Amino acid sequence: MATNIVGATGIDKVQDGIIVNADIDTVAASKLTGALPAISGASLTNIPAANITGTLPAISAANLTAIPAANITGTLPAISGANLTGISSQGRNLFINGGFDVWQRGTSLVAATSYLADRWWNSTTETQTRQTFTVGQTDVPHNPTYYHRGSSGSTEWYGLKQCIEDVGITAGREVTLSYWAKGSSAFTNAPFRGQNFGSGGSSEVNAALSTASITTSWARYTHTFTWPSISGKTVGAGSFIRINLIRAQVNNVTIDLANCQLEFGDTATDFEQRTYGEELALCQRYYEDFPGTIQGGADTTGINMYMHIPYKVTKRVTPTITYGTLYQTIINSSVHGFGVRRSGGEAYINDAKSDAEL
Amino acid sequence: MVITEAKYIFKDKTSENESVKATIDGQVMSVPMDTGNRHYAEILKQVADGDITIAEAD
Numbered sequence: 535m536a537t538n539i540v541g542a543t544g545i546d547k548v549q550d551g552i553i554v555n556a557d558i559d560t561v562a563a564s565k566l567t568g569a570l571p572a573i574s575g576a577s578l579t580n581i582p583a584a585n586i587t588g589t590l591p592a593i594s595a596a597n598l599t600a601i602p603a604a605n606i607t608g609t610l611p612a613i614s615g616a617n618l619t620g621i622s623s624q625g626r627n628l629f630i631n632g633g634f635d636v637w638q639r640g641t642s643l644v645a646a647t648s649y650l651a652d653r654w655w656n657s658t659t660e661t662q663t664r665q666t667f668t669v670g671q672t673d674v675p676h677n678p679t680y681y682h683r684g685s686s687g688s689t690e691w692y693g694l695k696q697c698i699e700d701v702g703i704t705a706g707r708e709v710t711l712s713y714w715a716k717g718s719s720a721f722t723n724a725p726f727r728g729q730n731f732g733s734g735g736s737s738e739v740n741a742a743l744s745t746a747s748i749t750t751s752w753a754r755y756t757h758t759f760t761w762p763s764i765s766g767k768t769v770g771a772g773s774f775i776r777i778n779l780i781r782a783q784v785n786n787v788t789i790d791l792a793n794c795q796l797e798f799g800d801t802a803t804d805f806e807q808r809t810y811g812e813e814l815a816l817c818q819r820y821y822e823d824f825p826g827t828i829q830g831g832a833d834t835t836g837i838n839m840y841m842h843i844p845y846k847v848t849k850r851v852t853p854t855i856t857y858g859t860l861y862q863t864i865i866n867s868s869v870h871g872f873g874v875r876r877s878g879g880e881a882y883i884n885d886a887k888s889d890a891e892l
Numbered sequence: 893m894v895i896t897e898a899k900y901i902f903k904d905k906t907s908e909n910e911s912v913k914a915t916i917d918g919q920v921m922s923v924p925m926d927t928g929n930r931h932y933a934e935i936l937k938q939v940a941d942g943d944i945t946i947a948e949a950d
Contacts (some may be wrong), residue, residue: 648917689934733927772928856921864922865904867911872922875904891930 549828595713601767627806628698628709629653629777632794634680637664638814638823639887648776652817653683657693657778659872661685665790673752674792675804676713681714681721681792686784694780697892699850701773704798711757712795712802713779717748718788725757729764731868732773745752748782772851774892811830818847820891831876841881844871849890858885893917894913899947902911 545701548554636652641652641664650662665683667674674681686692698704711725728740739762746755770836779794793805808816822845831839849869857864861882872888874881896915901922903910910922919950923931938944 535930610929733933735916763941772933852924852926854921854923854929860920863901864911864913865901867924873904 543792553583562757571706571796579873580592583741594637606831624808625654625804626795626797627808628699628796629696629705629794629869630820631813632786632796633678633807633813634664634682636790636814636817638817642858644792651819652821653696653891654682655695655891656684657695657753659687659689660692670754671756674763676793676807678792681790681791683788685788686782686786689785690783692780692782692787693724693778695776695778696794696859697730697774697776698796699774699892701735701764701769701775702765703726703731704761704775707798708758708760708800709796709798710800710802710873711743711759711777711779712754712793712797714752714754714794714806715780716750716752716790716794717744717784718750719784719785720747720749721782721784721789722746723748723755726778726781726788727759727761728776728778729762730774730776731764731767732769732770734768735770736767754802758800772892778890817848818845821849822846822849824883824886824888827882828874828886830874831880831881835878837878839879839881840865840873842866843870843886844886845869849888850892851890853888853890856887856889857883859883893931893938895935895938895944896949900949902949907949909949911912 552699598733604805605860607816622757629651634651634654637650638652639650641650642662643656644661647656647659649655651664661684665687667678667681670677682694684692684694715723723746725743725746726740727736730738741758742757748755777796778787780791782789795802795804796804797806824843828841828843830841852867852869855864855867856874859882860874860875861879863874864872865875869890874883876882893916893941896918898912898914900909901911901913902908909925912932914921914923914931914935916931916934921931923929923935926932927936928943935944935946939946
């Protein structure tokens with residue numbers, strides 16, 4: 535068999551059995567046999583779209599870069615947020631002062647049913663105090679500054695709750711309650727939830743949540759549940775939900791509580807740490823104090839003196855005003871502030887407090 | 893709440909009731925006549941129950 539062909543047309547040169555130059559118009563498909571050499575697509579240009587047929591292989595998006603936004607058109611597929619990380623979600627904690635940072639009323643109160651730590655109602659007769667974490671402790675993460683301590687009496691129900699405005703916000707939605715707690719003795723916590731439909735509204739709906747076995751060491755406890763729908767209910771002014779976060783029948787037990795959170799969803803995320811200023815402003819919608827004395831007008835007999843005291847934060851409703859000394863009458867109260875009138879002397883008030891709590 | 897005294901206060905320069913001066917849990921308070929206010933709601937409840945009365949303003 536010839537191994538070299540020399541010619542001017544057709545296959546014009548074969549050297550050592552290899553075609554080194556050719557002018558071939560048509561090759562019958564049946565003549566193309568054997569293994570084709572691997573080829574690179576690098577030199578393929580201007581391939582008509584009509585010639586790209588068949589099933590394309592699956593490709594990764596890893597090599598797609600610099601795609602012009604204008605070329606991303608059509609309907610995007612639905613995506614889950616499950617893989618989105620590092621996105622800050624401000625305001626996810628429905629509790630206000632969940633970290634017990636704000637104590638406008640003081641830091642210790644003995645044997646009284648009342649508010650002490652802002653927004654937290656002590657619903658039984660106990661001693662409440664603000665406690666300070668040791669700097670650098672790691673029992674409760676993220677370095678909270680304070681925690682709440684309640685000391686129960688003998689054989690009684692200990693209760694600490696928070697009411698949250700607007701029964702509609704959580705209706706029909708799943709939420710997760712989380713908190714850090716410990717006791718001087720182990721006890722069972724039986725938190726409670728309630729939906730209050732406000733003035734003239736439907737009767738309150740409430741139910742117990744799952745229980746938690748609180749130990750003598752700091753630990754985080756969670757309760758996930760779904761609020762009932764409010765379909766068919768009548769909602770009046772001042773509606774709210776309430777969480778009786780600690781509810782336990784105990785006997786001389788000291789109960790410590792920190793970093794409480796109520797959030798949408800079935801997962802307890804890290805405690806949301808707002809700044810002190812943000813937390814204080816949120817609290818002041820419900821309570822604001824005016825330590826010291828406020829006085830105005832001339833100390834003159836025979837005429838009426840007036841002064842107006844504005845609030846730093848608009849209140850939830852027109853608040854109750856309490857005071858130490860008052861000359862003479864509270865007037866013109868609103869959600870924005872209040873006035874003091876005195877007939878025949880300077881208007882004067884000290885140790886004033888405004889209370890618009892639920 | 894233990895309410896031991898309650899008296900209406902007129903709005904300035906009128907004879908229209910504006911608030912209730914009340915002693916609640918031993919503390920003197922100026923309570924606005926707003927049903928969303930928890931102290932006024934309790935005053936109304938105790939009035940309705942016949943536990944207290946609110947004195948007329950001077």
